Amino acid sequence: MESAVWIILLPLLTAFFLGIFKLYSDKLFYSLVIVSMVIYLYLLILVINDSYPPKVYSIGNWGLLGINLMVDSFSAMFLLIIAILFITVIIFSLNYIKVNKHKFIILTYVMIAGIAGMVLTADLFNLYVFLEVSSMSSYALTAIKKTDKSIESSFKYLIMSTFGSFFILLATILTYYLTGTLNMAEISLEFKSVPFMIKSTIMFFFIFGYGIKIGLVPLHAWMPDSYEASPIPYNVLSSGLVMKSAIYALIRLLYVIFGVEFLTESGILNIGVFWGVLTFIIAHTLAYQQSNLNRLLGYSSIAQIGYITIGLFLGNEKGLIGGSFHILNHGIMKGTLFLVLGIFYYSLKADEIEDIQGLGYKFPVLSFTFVVAALAIVGLPPFNGFISKWLIIEAAIEAGFFYAAFFILVGTFLSLTYYLKVIIKLYTKTEKKTLIEKPDLSLKLPTFFLGSLCILFGIVPSLPLSLINNIPKFLLNNSEYIRILLGG
Amino acid sequence: MSRVHKIFRKFYKIGLVLFLAIFLLFIFDEIQNLDIKRYLSEHYISEGVQETGAINLVTSVLYDYRGFDTLGEATVILTAAATLSFMTPIKKVKMLGTEFTIIIYQTIIIIIPFLVVLGMNLIFFGHISPGGGFVGGVILAMIPILVTINYGITFSENKLKPNHKSLLEGIGAIGFILLGLLGIFAGSNFLASGQANFGLGNPGELISAGLIPYLNLMIGIKVGAGLAAIFNSLIKEG
Known part of the structure; x- marks a missing residue:
């Protein structure tokens, strides 16, 4: 390994x-x-292929004394998202980025290293270190344009996110103090004898800290601002990977360290589902009011995170599969939308809804891609978003959360309203003559690639699902994960 | 009305802080009374010297048992420098011109060699006495910082160009990873030193503890260059 x-x-x-x-x-x-x-692409494919059954890699060959990396299906799915998004974004930004291009690429590489570290590590403090690596580079990438707006939003992001990191670090320290170890498997075993009250407090710290990084309402305030001010290729990575890696870490901690019995007992699963519903209802209504497309897509990202939270907090097999599949799908769909928006911005500096009027006739294929991705994110068949949303609804009914299933349908209609608004604007004829810089193939190709994945994963969902179906085995039943991690 | 509102907000904040503090107090109090196992730290204390060859236990944990975290932390410093350089606005504000007396200018020149010796000592003896790459790097970074404060940013950047700083930073980081890769080439895992049969030597000697002294040196270079860059990018715009 x-x-x-x-x-x-x-x-x-x-x-x-x-x-x-x-x-x-x-x-x-x-x-x-x-x-x-x-x-890197080759390596990722190699590791993803070899992810089942899970493998453990001990750094420095120290075994349980040092840091261990572990690849299981959940992390392999994240590596798949990295493989899809990272390659497209790098190719896209080679041509797109004009200001601070070298630093943008360097920081993107650092961020990917941080996210890969978060995804692979099986050590609590190592998780925190890589979380800091990825969020630090995110602050820098948000501020990279060096305009007043980007500095302000990056500062806001930094303050809020550091506040979250503080709680995560506090919880990490408390966990180490209580258990005397940082290996997730050993913590999980030691946690069985820790009193309920202390365990709940630590869990609250973790959830609050990661909640800020995930952007759950009302902890989301930094996100739309940072989307508006940062370069668009970064937004693809931010909504596809940075937020998602935080929810990955949270789910990994909750299911592996605390175990699903404790989660049910403490009622956090109910709270999580309710929080998810609250998040997407509020985010959808806020998204409806936006005039800037970056902010609109940002609020839409928060709403999708709400769906993912519901799926992952249901605590049953189907919910975990649906939530994980939605993580992958949302990365692809939102990536497509942002890249099309990026090309519009590149060609005629359009990022307001007003500006894109009539572009459907000037960029027919690109606009079609946008429509495909928008319909996919709303959740219409036959695109990929439909399948993962369907799985989440089914799982919610199975777990007895009928209100969540009902509100997901309501949320679908809410999102349809504002995406239709954009699509109609896109195909409204206008007399305005605008000067257009022709986007070349290196910008279009990654966009079409992501857009075609939206259709491909919708028609043949078994491709990613064959990987994703293994995820609940090591999350719902954490003893399996612990056995492999301890056994080396 | 607004005054009442103001007072209410003030008390609300104080109350929130007090509530959280009391809550945490109870939690910590409960934790104090628990019976806790500490097999990991006990193992580090009892076996650390034999297993890593470093007398300084902090170093043995930082560079051997948990060397991978150190790599991550060093990367955080690099990205923090980048974040700072972007977040300082372009607007130039006139810096407070401070003129020092001749005594200070002369003393700085005398101090600098001592700082070099101290920093190098902390780095190279990191595994056998208190110190290490992070501390030594900070001491070394003080030299360009002192020069900047006393002689101004232009002089300091003329002496040690920003490009050279980022070159040094890169060399430190790459060196750390390459040293770690030696473990893989020796047939063991990443960052293995004693485990990959690199000679641990006699604990207490300068050349001992396998890879740890070299990792210390790399971290020292990287931290020193990184902190100097951070300071300069802060003061340039301030």
Whole structure:
């Protein structure tokens, strides 16, 4: 399982080498970006293929004394999202980014290393360190345009997110103090003898801290602002990976460390489902009022996170499958929407709903891609969003949360209203003559790739589901996960 | 009305803080009374010297048992420098011109060699005495910082160019990873030193503890360069 550690090391190493190369030669810089991307894709496929049954890699060969990495199906699905989004975003931004291009690429590599570390690690403090790596680079990427607005939003993001990190660190420290170990499997075993009250407090700290990073209402305030001010390729990664890696970490901690029995007993599953419903209802209504497309998509991301939260907090097998599948689907759909918006912005600086009027006739294929992704995110068949949403609704009914299932349908109609508003605007004829910079193929190709995945995963959902179906085995029944992690 | 409102807000904040503090007090009190196992730290204390070869236990945990965290922390410093350089606005504000007396200018020149020696000592003896790469790097970063404060940013950047700082930072980070990869090439896992049969030597000697002294050096270079860059990017715009 040597390749697991390379998943973290390769982007880090690349980022540091790029930092040196940018001082001397542009040619070397870009060839390294391409070469390392291709190798990384190969490594990711290798690790994803080898993810079942789970593998453990011990850093420094210390076994339980040191840090362990573990690849199971849940982390493999995240590696799949990294593989899809990272490649497209890097190709897209090679042409798109004009300001601070070198630093954008370097920081993106660092961020990917952080997210890969969060996804792979089986150690509580290591998780915190990589969480900091990924959020630190997110702050920098939000502020990368250096306009007043981007600095303000990045500062807001930094303050709120650091507040969340503080709670996560506090909970980590308390956990270490209580159990004397940082290995997730051992913590889980030791936690059985910790009093209920203390365990609940630690869980509350974790949920509050990660809630800010995930962007659950009312802890979401930083997100739309940061979307409006940051470069659009970063938004793809932010909504597809940064938020998602936080919810990954939270779910991993809750299900592995606390165990599903404690979650049911403490009632947090009910709270989580209710919180998810609250989040998407509020986010949908807020999204309806936006005039800026970046903010609209940002609120839509928060709403989708609400669906994912419901799915993952249902505590049954179907819910975990549906929630995880929606994580993957939302990354792809939102990525498509943002990339199309990016091309509009690149060509004619359009990111308000008013500005995109009539673009459906100027960019027929791109607009069609936008419509496909918008309908997919609303949840209409035959696109991928429909299937994962359907799974979540089914799981909610199975678990007895009828109100959640009902409100998901309501939310679907709410999201249909504002996405229809955008689509109608897109196909409204206008007399306005605008100067258009032609986007070239390197911008269009990644967009079409993501858009075609929306249709592909909708028609053949068994492709990703064959990977995702294994996820509940190691989350619902944490003793399996613990056995593999302890057994080495 | 607004005054009442103001007072209410003030008390509301104080009340919230007090409530959380009392709540935490009870939690911590309960934790104090628990019977807790500490096998991990006991193992580090009793076996750490034999297993890693470093007398300084902090170093042995930081660079051997949990070396991977150190790599992550060093990366955080690098990204923090980048974040700072973006978040300081472009608007130039005139810096407070401070003129020092000749005594200070002269003393700085005398102090700098001592700082170099102290920093290097902390880095190279990190595994056998208190110190280590992080502390040593901070001491080394003080030199460019002192120069910047006393002689101004232009002089300091002329002496140690920003490009060189980022080059040094990159070298430190790459060196750390490459040293870690030695473990893989030796047939063990990433960042293995004693486990990959690199000679641990006699604990207490300068050349001992396998890879730890070299990892210390790399972290020292990286932290020093990173902190100096952070300081300069703060003061440049301030």
